[in-house]
Amino acid sequence: MSQQQLGRGPLRSRQPRPTPPPAPDEEPSDGSPPARFVGWLGGLGCVAAGYGVFQFLFSVLPGSIEGSAARYLIAGVSGLGTSVAAWLAAALLRARAAAADPAQGLAVGPAAMAPGAPGPLPQVFSSAYGTLVDQVSVVDDPECGRLTGWPHSLGEDSPRPTPVGTAYGLHIMLDLGVPDGRLSTGDLVDTLWRLRLPDGGWSARSQGSEARPEVTALVLGALARAGASGERLAAEVDRCTSGFTRQLDRSGRESTHVVTTVLRGLLRAAPRCEVLPVLREALADGAISDPQRDHRRCWGYRLDPPHGPPSPLHTAQAVVALDRAARALGESTGARTAREDGVRWLLTCPEAAHDSCADLRNLHEEVRRPRTDEPSRHEVLNVRHFTASWLARALLSPGALEVARADGLEEEWRVRLEGAMAAVWAGQADGIWFWGRGDSPDLRRPMWMTYQGLSALRAHAVWMYQPVG
Secondary structure (H helix, E strand, O other): OOOOOOOOOOOEEOOOOOOOOOOHHHOOOOOOHHHHHHHHHHHHOHHHHHHHHHHHHHHHOOOOOOOHHHHHHHHHHHHHHHHHHHHHHHHHHHHHHHHHOHHHOOOOOOOOOOOOOOOOHHHHHHHHHHHHHHOOEEEEEOOOEEEEEOOOEOOOOOOOOOHHHHHHHHHHHHHHOOOOOOOOHHHHHHHHHHOOOOOOOOOOHHHOOOOOHHHHHHHHHHHHHOOOOHHHHHHHHHHHHHHOOOOOOHHHHHEHHHHHHHHHHHHHHOOOOOHHHHHHHHHHHOOEEEHHHOOEEEOOOEOOOOOOOOOHHHHHHHHHHHHHHHHHHOOOHHHHHHHHHHHHHHOOOOOOOOOOOHHHOOEEEEEEEEOOOOOOOEEEEEEEEOHHHHHHHHHOOHHHHHHHHHOOOHHHHHHHHHHHHHHHHHOEEOOEEOOOOOOOHHHOOEHHHHHHHHHHHHHHHHHHOOOOO
16 A cells, blocks of 8 residues: 555645735736836837837838828827837836735835824724624533633534644634633633643544644643643643653654744744753754755655655744754754754755745645554544745744855845735635635634734734834
């Protein structure tokens, strides 16, 4: 059987992906032959171009046309039309070039915004907050007590809060600042503790009653952000790390997605945890060389052979995790070179349209683990990845711009960041993000996707903010 049939090659592209509206530059750009011709014609001057056409036609019109007046009329009208067309075409090219260049000081988009008018981002944040408040679930569970939170996705038939949905919802509330008292973050924190498994830790609903490190780290990171007790967190961190070894969870330790998720979560919950430097080095050592992009190092979906093909999604996840680890733990030489090469690899996308290139394609991954109660069978965790948001977050990491500046790639960094942000923006409606239509209805509006979309927009807005004065 092939590796795909055995579940060892789990990455699959998910289509259709949300498609952004056609951009103006989908037509011939300034470098295309038609544009070059118009530029050359405009360079002669509109009047000169019209006069040239007039002279040419007057000299070649057949003598059978009665009278020189008729020949003058035909050639003159043609010359005048050419002058007007050349002027309009040159004006259009100038307007398009100015709109594409923010340095020109002109508004980018369908209409110029009035001075001091707010952009669309505050409304998106407000709409997202309103939707999440309206759709929060409050359930009296006979075993866990009162639960306040969200299921995995908005609009599910079963509204019972889950650890994953509620953890991402708590992250969103903390990002948005909880502007009013309609929703209590304390209730969300209590719910996450109530959803803890009897033996400690948390798992996704498809993983059964056994705690898994990636879900536990996600929940612990959200609880730490919300100010949970350090002692209580420490006990769960110990349980999480003690089970996340190659002997006890080989599949998880070989997964780029799982390792980066655990690394990010524990950096929030327990930045002095002894396992963090070990995970950082394992992640750095898992980088692979890509001959298609000047042998720069990147990541596949596995940290051990077979690594799988080079993956923009997993490379972005690794860059984000290593950048955060560098700020909290310091950085070894190997981790730094791997992270910097990952940034360079992301900046060498060979395609021209960076808001719809293959590097931004959403992915579906399966994490397979042997079941502890029946090792001959596997537990399968389906993971969907919002690739554009990960690429944007990787490029917005402090270390990414440093690499771009050092290598003289600031323009490539800007273009690829703008493309990723355009793809992120295109995936939402009123602040809620939608997964592709090919999935079942209960996965159409996943909480994790809305969190990642809002997080990317917020990070980009903060990064690009330039105070006046």
